[in-house]
Amino acid sequence: MKKTFLLFAALLPMLANAQSKKTFTITGKIGKLNPPARVYFDWTDLLNNGGKEDSADVVNGTFTFTGELEGVATCRMALAHNGDGKMKAVYTGDAIYFNFGPEKFTITSKDSLANAVFKGSKVHAEEDAYNKVIGGTVMTITKWANAEFSAGTPEQRADSNFMKEVDGRFRKRHADRNAAQLVFAKEHPNSVFALIALSEVTNTRRDMDDIIPVYNALNEKYRTSKKGKELDQRIKSVKLTAPGAEAPDFTMKGVDGKPVSLKDLRGKTVLLEFWASWCSPCRAENPNLKKQYEMYKEKGFEILGVSLDSDQKKWEDAIAKDGIPWIHVSDLKGWGNEAGILYGVSGVPAGFLIGPDGKVIGKDLRGESLNAKLEELFK
Structure with a gap:
């Protein structure tokens, strides 16, 4: 443990020097893969505004990503070995999560991202030391x-x-x-x-x-x-969102561009549901939400869906494809969604059940737990 802390302390000055730069370059070498193999790279600057979704073909095992970065970025990198697309690569394929700074470094492996070795990233070295201290990722x-x-x-x-x-x-x-x-x-x-x-x-x-x-x-x-x-x-x-507290109000534009306020729904039992088109667990819950909505909407039940999407078309397409008829709003700021920040949302799906008086009844009720609570409220 002491050696790990010493290693971590030694890396801090190097990290400070790395942050003086403004660009990053990541070079990957994964075996001898060629198209249709493709790498998907999503990153967010933790300290400043910024981030990007990117992708690149793997040619003779090699790919490169570059960008501008002021602070430290957290990212997800996923490799579709057979060109099966981003979603499959992320959820059932070869994906890794790591942090990096404005630096040049390499990621190399004979077969996969999961087995890749990092060279040249001081931030990643610090991350390794940190993970050893806390017991792993x-x-x-x-x-x-x-x-x-x-x-x-x-x-x-x-x-x-x-x-x-x-x-x-x-x-x-x-x-x-x-x-x-x-x-x-x-x-x-x-x-x-x-x-x-x-x-x-x-x-x-x-x-x-x-x-x-x-x-x-x-x-x-x-x-x-x-x-x-x-x-x-x-x-x-x-x-702010503890059971019994008055749910924080907010106003956000609906799909049609018109503003919707949470307080406009006062008098109804509201499920404030944070979701996104790219969230598979969110969309897997939609059939159950549709069933509950049909059962109780005439009794005063409403759902206000807040999307953490950043692409309006993907948001609208998901609503249409899933056939979800309740109220939908979004500011299209992704994880920077102002209502999501207000409610402390760090992952989706995330739900808050709010009573007719505007006070929070419960959090993160879904599936059978939500169904049982609604049955109790509307019996």
Whole structure:
């Protein structure tokens, strides 16, 4: 543990120097792949406005991405080995998540992104040190759990007690990781990974009392950054959206361009549903929402769908394809959606059930839990 912290401390000055540059170049070399193999690259600048969705053919195993970057970016890179498209590559294929700075570096592997080795990225080296301190990435912890389950005998895998044991170890590792992230953020207030750590911790916490002082001690440039401000709002939103609190009002344009306010729906029971056209779990829930909407709309039930899309056509196409008849709004700012920030949304789907009096009844009810709650309210 001490050696890891020393490595991390040694990398901080190098990261500061990397941030003085304004461009990045990522060169990949994955085996000897050729078209139709294609790499999809989505990144967001954590500290400033900026980001991009990009893609490139893989020619003789090689691809390159370049761009302008002031701070530190978080990204997802997915490789469609057989040209099967972005969605398949992201959700069932070869995808990795990492952070990088305004620097030149390479990603190389004989066969896949998942096995790639990074060279030349000081930010990624710092990220590796950070992950060692906190006990690995979420994907690594999930991979361990899957490996434990797969290592079981057929009899064990069919045993609910075996499943509970594997799940229990997974949950403990995740809880230990969150605790380590909070300690890391407290001890390294001048690291961008302190900001990242706190942001992840707030995703699973409902009590912010021990998070607030750690956030307040962060380096000012992180607190005043785009992600820092979003994190501040997420911390505040825990109280703003607690059951019994009056749901924060907002106004946003509908598909037709006309403004819609949450307060306009006062007197109805409203499901405020945050979703996006690119979110498979969101769209998988739509058939159930349609059924519930048909059952209770005449009794005062309404759904206000807030899309985290940035492309109007994709948003409208998803509404039409899924045949979802309720009210839809979006500011087309993606993860910068102002209502999403107001409500502390860090992932979709995310739902808030609001009573006729405008007060929050519950959060993240979906599937059978939502159905049971609606039945209780409208019986």
